[in-house]
Amino acid sequence: MFRYYIWLALRSLRRNPMLTALMVAAIGLGIGASMTTLSLFRAMSGDPIPQKSAQLFTPLIDNWGPDQREKTGEPGQDMLSYTDAIALMNLHAAPRQAAMYATGFAVMPTDPTQNPFQADARATGADFFAMFDVPFKYGAPWSAADDEARADVVVLGRKLNDKLFGGANSVGKTVNLDNHDYRVVGVLDDWSPQPRMYDVMDQTFGEVEALFLPFNTAIGRQMDIWGNNNCAGPTVVDPGFEGHMRSECTWVQFWAELNTAEQVQHYRTLLDGYAAEQQHNGRFHWAPLTRLYDVRKWFDVQHVVPDESRVMVVVSFGFLFVCLVNAVGLMLAKFMTRASEIGVRRAIGANRRAVFTQCLVETGVIGLAGGLVGLALTAVGLAGMRGLLSKDMAALTHLDLVDVLVTVALAVLAAMLAGLYPTWRATQVQPAWQLKAN
Amino acid sequence: MHFGPILSAMRRNKVGAFLIALQMALTLAILCNALFIIHQRVVLMARPSGVDEANTFSLSNQWVGSPEQIGAMIRGDLAALRGLPGVVDAYATNAYPLRGGGWSEGVSLAPNQKHSTAHTARYFTDDHALNALGAHLIAGRNFTSDEIGERSERDKARPGVIIVTKALGEKLFPDGSALGKTVYVEDQPIVIVGIVDMLKTPWVSNAWAEKFVENSMLDPYIFIAKQYSYIVRAQPGQVDAVMQTAQKKLFEVNRNRVIEKVRSYAQIRADAYRNDRALAIILGTVSTALLAVTAFGIVGLTSFWVTQRRRQIGVRRALGATRRAILAYFQTENGIIASVGALLGMALAVGLNLWMVKALEMQRLDLLYVLCGAVAVMMLGQFAVLWPALRAASTPPALATRAS
Numbered sequence: 001m002f003r004y005y006i007w008l009a010l011r012s013l014r015r016n017p018m019l020t021a022l023m024v025a026a027i028g029l030g031i032g033a034s035m036t037t038l039s040l041f042r043a044m045s046g047d048p049i050p051q052k053s054a055q056l057f058t059p060l061i062d063n064w065g066p067d068q069r070e071k072t073g074e075p076g077q078d079m080l081s082y083t084d085a086i087a088l089m090n091l092h093a094a095p096r097q098a099a100m101y102a103t104g105f106a107v108m109p110t111d112p113t114q115n116p117f118q119a120d121a122r123a124t125g126a127d128f129f130a131m132f133d134v135p136f137k138y139g140a141p142w143s144a145a146d147d148e149a150r151a152d153v154v155v156l157g158r159k160l161n162d163k164l165f166g167g168a169n170s171v172g173k174t175v176n177l178d179n180h181d182y183r184v185v186g187v188l189d190d191w192s193p194q195p196r197m198y199d200v201m202d203q204t205f206g207e208v209e210a211l212f213l214p215f216n217t218a219i220g221r222q223m224d225i226w227g228n229n230n231c232a233g234p235t236v237v238d239p240g241f242e243g244h245m246r247s248e249c250t251w252v253q254f255w256a257e258l259n260t261a262e263q264v265q266h267y268r269t270l271l272d273g274y275a276a277e278q279q280h281n282g283r284f285h286w287a288p289l290t291r292l293y294d295v296r297k298w299f300d301v302q303h304v305v306p307d308e309s310r311v312m313v314v315v316s317f318g319f320l321f322v323c324l325v326n327a328v329g330l331m332l333a334k335f336m337t338r339a340s341e342i343g344v345r346r347a348i349g350a351n352r353r354a355v356f357t358q359c360l361v362e363t364g365v366i367g368l369a370g371g372l373v374g375l376a377l378t379a380v381g382l383a384g385m386r387g388l389l390s391k392d393m394a395a396l397t398h399l400d401l402v403d404v405l406v407t408v409a410l411a412v413l414a415a416m417l418a419g420l421y422p423t424w425r426a427t428q429v430q431p432a433w434q435l436k437a438n
Numbered sequence: 439m440h441f442g443p444i445l446s447a448m449r450r451n452k453v454g455a456f457l458i459a460l461q462m463a464l465t466l467a468i469l470c471n472a473l474f475i476i477h478q479r480v481v482l483m484a485r486p487s488g489v490d491e492a493n494t495f496s497l498s499n500q501w502v503g504s505p506e507q508i509g510a511m512i513r514g515d516l517a518a519l520r521g522l523p524g525v526v527d528a529y530a531t532n533a534y535p536l537r538g539g540g541w542s543e544g545v546s547l548a549p550n551q552k553h554s555t556a557h558t559a560r561y562f563t564d565d566h567a568l569n570a571l572g573a574h575l576i577a578g579r580n581f582t583s584d585e586i587g588e589r590s591e592r593d594k595a596r597p598g599v600i601i602v603t604k605a606l607g608e609k610l611f612p613d614g615s616a617l618g619k620t621v622y623v624e625d626q627p628i629v630i631v632g633i634v635d636m637l638k639t640p641w642v643s644n645a646w647a648e649k650f651v652e653n654s655m656l657d658p659y660i661f662i663a664k665q666y667s668y669i670v671r672a673q674p675g676q677v678d679a680v681m682q683t684a685q686k687k688l689f690e691v692n693r694n695r696v697i698e699k700v701r702s703y704a705q706i707r708a709d710a711y712r713n714d715r716a717l718a719i720i721l722g723t724v725s726t727a728l729l730a731v732t733a734f735g736i737v738g739l740t741s742f743w744v745t746q747r748r749r750q751i752g753v754r755r756a757l758g759a760t761r762r763a764i765l766a767y768f769q770t771e772n773g774i775i776a777s778v779g780a781l782l783g784m785a786l787a788v789g790l791n792l793w794m795v796k797a798l799e800m801q802r803l804d805l806l807y808v809l810c811g812a813v814a815v816m817m818l819g820q821f822a823v824l825w826p827a828l829r830a831a832s833t834p835p836a837l838a839t840r841a842s
Contacts, residue, residue: 022738029727037720067552104665106502106696115689116502118696179503224591224664239594307798308717311475314794315721318468319728322461326735329457333742384723388716390709421453 002361009362016334020366023330027370027418030323031411032377037312039378039403040385043396044205044305048193049133053295056131056197057256057264059088061275062289063248068232075289077230077250078201078302082219084274085252089125093270094256094263098125099215101252102202102227108176110164119160119177119210120226122199123218129155129186131257132198137161139171139186146185147214155186155212180221182213194395197295199253200302202227206392225251268292324418331366331422335359339429346431359423360416367415371408378407444771447747454739458772459779462815465732466783467790470811472721472728474791474803479714482643487535488603488636490572491703493526493672495681496534500665502694508662509588511692518691519668520566522683524676527570530668532562532591532661533640534571535654536703536710540640542647545610545655546622555621556609558602558653559639562589562661568601568634570671576604578617578632581658589659595624598658601632605652623655642710645799667699677702729818736822740768744830751830752837761831768827769820776819780812787811 013020047053060075061084068076080088085099104120128134129141138161142153154175161170161184174181195204222241231237231249238246258264268290275288293301335342342355350358382397389397448455505511512530519528533540540561544554561567565581578601585599600623607616607630620627637654641647672680685697701709708715744751751764791803 019738019742022734026731026735029731033724033727104500106500108502115693116696118500118698237592237594240592244592306713307800308713310798311794311800312717312720314798315468315472316724318464318790319724319731322464322468322728323731325457325461325464326731329454329461329735329739332453332457333739337742337745385716385720388712388719390712 001357005358005361006365008358009365012334012338012362013365016337019330019334023327023334023366023415024369024373026323026326026330027367027411027415028373028377030320031370031374031407031414032381033316034313034320035374035378035403035407035410036381036385037309037316038406039382039399040393040396041305041309041313042403043194043398044309045299046194047296048195048197049295052133052257053197055257055259056295057094057258057267057292058298059254059256059267059271060291060293061271062286063250063278063284064232065284065286069289074301075291076232079228079230079250080252080254081248081250082245082252083248085254087274088254088256088271091270091274093267094258096127096131096257097255098128098131099252099254100124100128100198101215101218101225102199102209103218103223104209104226105177105211107160107164108179121154121211121213121218122209123213123215123223125215127257128198128212128255131255132193134191135189137187137189138169139184142185142214147216150217150220151214152180152182152217153185153214154182155188156184157188157208157210157212158190159207160210161187177211192395195299195304197299198255199227200299200304201253203392204302204304205396207395219245227251227253264292320414324414327366327415327418328421331363331419332425335422335426338426342426342429343431346429352427355429356423356427359426360419363415363419363423364412366419367412368408370415371411374411375404375407378403441770441774444767444774448771448774451743454743455775458736458739458819459775459782461732461735462776462779462819463781463783463786465728465818466780466808466811466815467786468728469725469815470783470787470803470807471790471794472725473811474807475800476718476721476725477807478801479718483711483714483718485638485642486636487638487642487703487707488571488573488634489535489703490671491707493674493677494570494572494669495672495677495700495702496537496667496669496706497681497685497697497701498665498667498699499530499688500696500698502696504664505694508664509660512660512662512666515668515688515691516566518687519670519684522680522687524673524680524683526671526673527566528668528670529564529567529570530562530660530666531567532663532666533559534561534667534669534706535559535638535640536642536706537640537667538710542639542650543623543655545606547610549622549625549627551622556606556653557650558606558655559641559650560623561637561654561656562659563656564658564660567656567669570669571637572671573634573637575601575632576635578630580632581656585658587659588662589657590662593662595626597627599629599631600658601634601656602630603637603652603654604633604635606650606655607633609650609653643714732815733818733822736772736819737825740772740823740826741829744768744826747830748833748837751833752835755833755835755837764831764833765827768823768830772819772823772827773816776816779819780816783815784808784812 060077062075063081063084064076070076089099101123103123106116107119108116126141126144126147137158146153164175170184170187173184175184191208196208229249229251237243258267271290272288275290278284379399386394386397516528516530519525540559543558543560545556545558546554564586565583568575568580610616610621611619616630617633620629639647639651639654642651670684681700787808794800795802
């Protein structure tokens with residue numbers, strides 16, 4: 001019976017190609033626009049580490065005082081000062097933890113006729129890689145001892161390893177960065193968390209750094225801070241990098257892995273205890289204000305998904321709704337012109353349920369066709385987005401399997417929903433009345 | 439025109455009329471808000487930066503290793519750049535208008551002030567900067583070459599002189615008397631010696647910085663850092679050529695550097711406003727599709743009604759109704775539906791905007807948009823109904839006499 005209904009639907013759609021085209025186009029356009037923006041929104045609001053996002057936490061400590069807080073009373077800073085980051089590291093209160101900051105190098109190519117090139121880098125602790133489930137292609141992270149000893153070791157990102165060593169296993173080889181030799185201990189496999197969860201302040205989306213080196217090695221070399229650096233509050237900043245390290249400027253991101261509720265609770269207590277101690281010994285002149293956010297909460301606090309993206313979603317779903325209202329009208333018209341045909345079917349024995357199913361199948365077919373058109377338009381829309389947005393966002397403008405399924409399902413569902421009222425009206429056709437009229 | 443027959447016909451087709459009215463209302467609501475946002479972004483993007491954008495470009499310079507004599511190296515580079523044919527002037531800086539990242543600072547009227555009086559972008563420049571940017575000095579004077587010091591990012595401030603934008607001067611001294619006044623930056627006394635009419639901050643598309651987007655101050659310091667930018671202004675029409683020769687020249691002077699982000703101001707502007715442009719284009723595209731869908735929807739539904747009522751129309755024609763009267767009938771019908779839709783749509787538009795103001799930090803909708811949108815949607819309806827109405831009007835009166 002179902003196949004017969006499909007056949008009927010196709011026949012009926014062919015009979016009135018203009019109206020069919022209008023319906024399919026309306027649904028296709030609506031779906032295309034809304035799925036383009038929704039796909040981008042989904043990519044932006046995605047969880048790059050779903051298996052662990054509830055176990056990774058970033059702490060904040062108010063080291064500036066009440067004058068610098070947000071209007072809501074929340075801390076004004078989104079990073080830690082070097083002083084606080086080191087103090088937290090030394091508490092060893094989490095199974096894994098890492099302080100980090102963005103920096104960079106001039107890479108000297110092995111071929112001396114080539115010009116040096118720029119590579120951004122992340123200075124971080126050895127735990128960083130295990131904490132964020134970073135995949136390695138060759139080698140392994142450096143050790144905590146390497147970090148302690150300020151060893152000249154690096155982990156290369158895959159792209160940089162391709163560029164310098166043609167993709168070969170470069171573990172044990174040296175690279176020259178800003179006239180210093182560093183030993184390669186590991187090479188990453190492809191790794192592209194979106195958003196870049198560990199540092200959404202400096203760059204929310206896009207590629208991860210080209211290479212990684214121990215936090216203390218970078219500090220020892222006084223490597224420039226390439227990321228945000230906020231100095232506020234009663235800040236006395238002494239000259240030089242060391243003065244900056246002692247200052248209340250915040251520029252260090254900090255992450256800790258806490259696996260149980262007790263660990264989280266314990267960590268919160270420790271944070272408050274630390275801040276209270278700072279108040280006690282005169283560094284803070286205010287009651288402790290600390291925060292501990294997991295990945296998802298942190299994305300909310302940091303407003304990772306821009307309002308522009310939300311506006312686009314709202315407007316395009318509004319558009320989809322208009323398209324559906326449009327489709328309701330057109331389907332109503334279509335089914336009404338067929339009142340006599342339905343009358344005949346009813347008269348020769350089809351019950352209301354059969355008519356209902358038949359009409360619903362027809363709307364489903366329209367939805368499917370609209371969904372396919374919508375899918376094509378979504379692909380076009382995302383390609384257009386790629387041209388409009390910055391390169392960092394390019395990774396966000398791809399259709400994944402879920403997008404495809406959602407698109408088609410949404411279209412079919414939307415069409416059937418839109419067809420509900422016209423279908424119901426069709427079932428109300430009085431067979432006798434129709435036959436008489438003819 | 440008699441409304442009676444139209445209304446009674448509509449009563450027999452409540453759902454159809456309601457659907458068209460609803461569609462028009464939603465179209466109006468979305469259209470007003472979309473156009474309002476587009477207009478805002480277009481205005482934002484059209485703002486001048488204060489730079490002679492057509493002839494200016496920037497490049498980022500990064501030294502290899504940790505050279506000791508960066509100050510001397512910068513001066514050497516600048517001499518080489520300024521000597522290039524086609525170059526008007528050049529200077530080195532930490533940041534520039536529309537760059538995206540930079541240094542913001544609080545300026546106070548007294549030392550140790552709890553809250554600074556004004557927020558501003560801070561540019562480290564020299565006596566060539568105003569010429570290289572094409573900025574207009576409207577009061578006071580430029581820096582002199584012997585005022586130019588050196589300062590690294592991690593240095594402490596020293597007493598000195600600055601040039602500020604008109605907007606910053608007025609924010610600090612609302613009576614307009616900023617020139618010659620002493621202000622405090624990093625708790626050091628600084629004298630305002632010059633005022634330029636405009637220089638935007640590096641952050642032009644950023645809610646946080648929007649409040650001080652016109653506030654900039656120029657410090658007479660060569661910025662001593664491993665990484666910084668050169669701004670070069672070329673003779674009219676020569677910017678593309680100079681972009682190439684400048685890089686070549688710099689590598690000639692010293693190979694131990696990385697040159698990145700060589701961007702003309704057109705590129706800098708495009709990068710700075712990329713998201714605004716994207717939003718405007720996407721909303722524009724959706725709005726166009728929206729108008730098309732609504733128009734075709736009206737065409738489709740009205741055509742259906744016309745087909746349904748062909749006999750009725752034939753009878754009217756046979757009884758003496760002119761083509762004009764039939765045309766007017768459908769136009770009036772659409773006009774009535776559109777008026778209801780427009781009324782509903784105006785309320786929806788304001789409602790949608792209020793929600794967006796609350797949830798998405800948008801601005802309040804200008805009511806003029808709602809009115810213009812209502813007129814536009816009603817005109818759209820009249821336009822869309824024209825073809826089916828003409829078809830209806832061409833119904834021959836003889837149809838009434840034929841059995842269907």
